[in-house]
Amino acid sequence: MKLNGTTISDIAARANVSKSTVSRVLNDKSVVNQQTRKVVLEAMESLGYQANAFARSLASGRSMTVGVLTQKIGSPFYDMIMQGVIQGFAGTGYSPLFVDGQWEESTALEVIRAVLGRKVDGMLLLGGDLPEQQLNELKERLPTIVVGKEIPGWENQCVYIDNISAAYDATKHLIDFGHRDIAIIQGIKQHQDAMRRFDGYAKALADAGIELDPGLVLEGDFSAQSGIVGISSLLMRGKSFTAVFCANxxxxxxxxxxLQRHGIRVPEDVSIVGFDDQGESAYVTPPLTTVRQPGTEMGAAAAAGLVQLMQGKPCVLPTLQAELKCRESVARVLR
Incomplete structure (x- = not known):
């Protein structure tokens, strides 16, 4: 093995030990005397030697890499989770290998197979809608944690928030401000988050004695364009509404x-509540009232939990809470 001109033989000669001893140090074998290990490490440092990670993985049976499946790189919320993942693996010796599922089951399965071909030691799945059969097969194959989704039978291997409760609080906030004609622009139709946020919205209306109007329920896909289309649909159909709860x-x-393009003021004419609390949301005009989903903390917690699983230890995941961030995009209804 040779890197930057330095070989194991060079290290052995500098440390005055055998090549097999150097190899045991490189592969982190505990049988090496601590004083000898120190001498070898000092020799490596003085020669500017860095261990070949691939060669070490062949010897140890571990690649020290982790596959991380995200959904559409560039999505602000999933990027927050990825930042947390990076933080969570910092200092552990594990390196994340990010791949993009593009919200497509076939794409997700393809990139997961590619990552498994790299002999990763574990997997983190950020969101997505893979069938439970594939998820369970993956969990049986190697340590796996899912972020942003609750899966039956995956206790202590999922990191998520209570989307129903969070959406309930967001909708109730609008109701408490006097709103009764509250539209909702949903996320991807079959996505667990979207469905549960709709459930929270519907429950808040029901608890307040407000009949759910199907005409105020708009399909969306978590994109800004679906927000434009949703509002345009409401206005073209002449639907009366004073507030909008948005899927993200x-x-x-x-x-x-x-709304601005149609001369409708926020929040004077229509109030808006979002979900996720992206970094920009506190600085748009007006600052957006939204549900803060702790994406960075979710990613860091998932990474730390996966390290525990990969080391054969019990996985302990924290319970993370969403928080309604009240800003200036909601106003009271004047009757």
Whole structure:
């Protein structure tokens, strides 16, 4: 093995030990005397030697890499989770290998197979809608944690928030401000988050004695464009509404733009609530009232839990809470 001109033989000669001893140090074998290990490490440092990670993985049976499947790189919320993942693996010796599922089951399965071919030691799945059969097969094959989704039978291997409760609080906030004609622009139809946020919205209306109006329920896909389309649909159909609950902040940004283009003021004429609390949401005009989903903390917790699993230890995952961030995009209804 040779790197930057330095070989194991060079290290052995500098440390005055055998090549097999150097090899045991490189492969982290505990049988090496601590004083000898120190001498070898000092020799490596003085020669500017860095261990070949691939060669070490062949010897140890571990690649020290982790596959991380995200959904559409560039999505602000999933990027927050990825930042948390990076933080969570810092200092552990494990390196994340990020791949993009593009919200497509076939794409996700393809990139997972590619990552498994790299002999990763574990997998983190950020969101997505893979069938439970494939998820369970993956969990049986290697340590796996899912972020942003609750899966039956995966206790202590999922990191998520209570989307129903969070959406309930967001909708109730609008109701408490006097709103009764509250539209919702949803996320991807079959996505667990979207469905549960709709359930929270519907429950808040029911608890307040407000009949759910199907005409105020708009399909979306978590994109800003779906916020524009949703508002345009409401206005073209002449639907009366004083507030909009959006499936995420991107949808809220689009809804806000569509309202502005039609001369409708936020929050004086229509109030808006988002979901996720992206970094920009506190600085848009007006600052967006939204549900803060702790994406960075979720990613860091998942990474730390996966390290525990890969080391054969019990996985302990924290219970993370969403928080309603009240800003200036909601106003009271004047009757």
């Amino acid at each position: 902040d991107m949808v809220a940004y689009g809804a806000r733009l569509a």
